[in-house]
Amino acid sequence: MGKQMTEMLKGTLEGIVLAILAARPAYGYDITTQLREQGFSDLAEGTIYALLVRIEQRGLVDVEKVPSEKGPPRKVYTLNAQGSEYLAEFWGTWSFLAERIAQLHQRIENSPEETPREEGA
Amino acid sequence: MGKQMTEMLKGTLEGIVLAILAARPAYGYDITTQLREQGFSDLAEGTIYALLVRIEQRGLVDVEKVPSEKGPPRKVYTLNAQGSEYLAEFWGTWSFLAERIAQLHQRIENSPEETPREEGA
DNA sequence: ACCAGTACTTAGCGACGCCAAGTAGCGAAG
DNA sequence: CTTCGCTACTTGGCGTCGCTAAGTACTGGT
Numbered sequence: 001m002g003k004q005m006t007e008m009l010k011g012t013l014e015g016i017v018l019a020i021l022a023a024r025p026a027y028g029y030d031i032t033t034q035l036r037e038q039g040f041s042d043l044a045e046g047t048i049y050a051l052l053v054r055i056e057q058r059g060l061v062d063v064e065k066v067p068s069e070k071g072p073p074r075k076v077y078t079l080n081a082q083g084s085e086y087l088a089e090f091w092g093t094w095s096f097l098a099e100r101i102a103q104l105h106q107r108i109e110n111s112p113e114e115t116p117r118e119e120g121a
Numbered sequence: 122m123g124k125q126m127t128e129m130l131k132g133t134l135e136g137i138v139l140a141i142l143a144a145r146p147a148y149g150y151d152i153t154t155q156l157r158e159q160g161f162s163d164l165a166e167g168t169i170y171a172l173l174v175r176i177e178q179r180g181l182v183d184v185e186k187v188p189s190e191k192g193p194p195r196k197v198y199t200l201n202a203q204g205s206e207y208l209a210e211f212w213g214t215w216s217f218l219a220e221r222i223a224q225l226h227q228r229i230e231n232s233p234e235e236t237p238r239e240e241g242a
Numbered sequence: 243a244c245c246a247g248t249a250c251t252t253a254g255c256g257a258c259g260c261c262a263a264g265t266a267g268c269g270a271a272g
Numbered sequence: 273c274t275t276c277g278c279t280a281c282t283t284g285g286c287g288t289c290g291c292t293a294a295g296t297a298c299t300g301g302t
Contacts, residue, residue, distance in 0.1 A: 004211060007131055007135075007258070007290085008131075008132035008214060010128055010131040012129055012218065012222065015125075023228055038221060039221060040221075044290070044292075045250090046251085046252085046291070046293085051289085051290085068248070068299085070247075070299060072298050096126075097133065101215065104137060131259065149280070164259095165259070167261075171260095172258085175257095189279070191267085191278070191280085193265090193279075245302085246300090248297100248300105251294100253292100254293090256292105257291105261286080264283080265281080267279080267280085268277100271276075
């Protein structure tokens with residue numbers, strides 16, 4: 001997916017990453033790999049790292065440096081209480097938006113321009 | 122809803138507006154009113170107008186100036202063939218994203234940290 | 243010694259939604 | 273007749289976000 005997906009990820013990627021961290025703690029490279037495997041194939045690596053820095057500075061996650069056998073130390077992120085709260089808000093916002101959009105989608109599906117309808121009443 | 126919604130609307134608002142136009146032609150003020158009534162209560166007016174200019178320049182809509190009894194002439198936007206195509210792409214992208222996020226949501230719901238589980242096997 | 247894979251960082255860019263203010267046309271109230 | 277409020281669109285500047293691109297650093301294999 002291209003530009004549309006890029007724009008859509010603004011605002012949702014944050015929630016996605018928090019949701020991943022809600023399942024279990026993880027580090028940047030790991031998260032990137034997970035997402036790429038789950039279909040976000042051309043997700044930029046730098047994006048995740050920048051996002052992690054942001055949510056750390058907002059105090060939504062706790063960080064721990066863990067040595068790796070295969071490279072530089074990993075920064076393992078864990079969702080904390082504030083992060084859980086923020087994630088809950090995210091689900092609320094997302095649900096609201098998804099519901100409106102689903103309604104719009106149905107409304108179109110159910111009233112295609114082709115279908116002849118009684119114009120009068 | 123606040124900042125989360127603002128960020129989420131990036132990329133989705135365009136699709137929302139196109140979907141509204143797919144139902145029937147409309148002008149900026151009208152679209153803004155519709156959206157505000159449908160729950161996007163603090164949607165900025167300028168946002169919609171800027172978006173309409175963009176989709177017009179991309180050739181996704183046709184425009185017609187229609188005089189109004191209550192003020193300046195309205196710019197009525199109609200979704201054209203290219204717009205329909207683009208909207209279809211939007212649904213594809215949105216569906217993909219919504220599905221992934223739904224999966225993430227379920228995965229969390231089904232494995233809450235609180236629930237005691239057999240640790241061994 | 244070199245390269246590939248792992249893992250994180252940084253600087254700059256474009257796109258989008260918001261804010262604020264302004265322009266313009268019309269009807270009703272004073 | 274001026275003023276106010278509603279309708280309707282425009283414009284300039286701002287902050288945020290994801291992407292691009294380049295770099296740093298550590299390890300193991302050839």
